Amino acid sequence: MLGSKFQGGRPRPAGGGFTSEGESNHVGLLRLLSRIWDAITSFTRPPNAATVFRRADLYRQEGRFEEAAELAAHGLRLAPNNGVGHLLSAYLHLAFRQIGPAKGEFQAVLALDPYHRRALLGLAKIALEKRDVAACRSLLDKALQYYPDFPEARALQDMVSSWTMTPAVPGQHPVYAGPPIQVEKLKPPAGRREFVLAQADGTLVFSHQGDKDAVDLATYVTQVYRIASATLQRAGRGALRREIVQAVTETTYFRSNDRLIPALSFPEDVKVGVGLLETDKLWTNSLRELGVRA
C-alpha cells in the first residue's frame, strides 16, 4: 500500500490515481473547465435558500431592512422550514416593530430547535415588553442554561433578576403602605399635564389623576427607571438621578434615587429650565413628606 492513500473508503494510487502525466494533465484541464463553467452559470442559476438568507443577513446588518425582508421572504418560499430564515424574519419584524409576527417567527425557530438561544432571547424581550417578567426570566434562564456566555441574555437577566417586586397575578398592583401624605404639599404646578410619585418597586404612592391611569403611569415610570438604571450601569455610568423624555407634544421630567421616582409632564412649549425647577421642587417635597433622604 506504499504510495497510496485512503480516500473515501477506497485505496487510490498517489497523484490522484493517474497512470501517466498526460492523463493527469487532461483531467486537470477538465476540472479547470468545469470550475469556469460553474462560475459562469452561477450568475444565471437562481441562488439557493442559504445564499439568499446570507445576503439578507448582510443587508440587515447594514440597516437595509426592506431589502433584507424581501430576500428573507424569498428564501422562506424556497425553504419554508429553514431556521435561519425564520430567525431573520423574526428580527426584521422586530426591526419594524411588528411584535406579533416576530413572536410567531421566534416560535417557529424554537419548533425546529427548542434551545435556540437567539429565539429564546427574542421571546424574552417580547415578554418584557408585555410586562410578563416571570416569562422573561424563564426564557432567559433557558437560553443561559446551555449558553452561559451569551452577553445579551446575561445583561437582560442581570437586569430583571435585580427587580425585587413583580405582581404575582398580572393586573394586580402593589398598594402603598407608607406614612400618610399631605396632598397639598405635593401639589403640582399649573400648566403641568401629569404628576405621579412611584416607589422604585412600582408601587404608586401619589397621583393627581384617576386611579387606573395613575397605576399605568406609575408602572411605566418604574419600568423606564429600572431599564435606564441597568443601561447606565452597563455603560459604566453611575446611579440614575434624572431623566428627561421628550415626545412630540410633551416632555416628562423624572428624578430618582433607589426608593422614589416622581415624574412630571409638561406640554412641549414649557421651557426645560421650568420643567427641571418644578420637578426639583416636587422632588424635595416628596422626600420630606415620605421621610426619605436624597
Add this chain to the structure above:
Amino acid sequence: MSAEPAPPRPASARAREFRRIPAEMLKIDRVRGGLVVAADGLVITASLPRAIAAESLAALTATLGRELEVGADRLKRTTFRTALFSADDSTVFLGSSAVGFVVLLEDREINVGLVQWALRKALATLEGAWGPRAPPGILASGLCRLAEARP
C-alpha cells in the same frame, strides 16, 4: 442555525451613512461613545470605550427604547423622540428613529444643547438614509411578502 455573525460587509451608501454617525458624535467635546442599534438589539454601528461591551449595551438600549415607545403608546401619548438619563458623573442620550435607536455616552459637564442638536442631526441622517418615517406595516413591501412566506 444562526443568523448572528458578521462577515466583512459590502459597502453601501446607507451603511456608510450609519457608520458616520458615531464618528461625527465623537468630535463633540466630552462625548465618550456612540451606538446605533436596531429595535431588535442588532448593533448597526458602534464606537465605544473598550471597557463597554457593545452587544450587552445594545440589548439594554433597545429594551429601553422599546419601553419608551411602547409605554407612550400604552398611555396614549405622542411618539417618543429623545431622552436624557443623567447619573452623578455622566449622561446618556437616547434618540428614536425608524431604523432604531441612537445612543450617546457623555461626561457630566457636557453642553446639553449642543449634544441635543447633534443627536437630532444624527436622527435626521438616519431617517434620511432610511426614507421618511411611515407607520410600521407599510414601510416595507418586503414585510408583506415576509408574512405571506410564513408556512
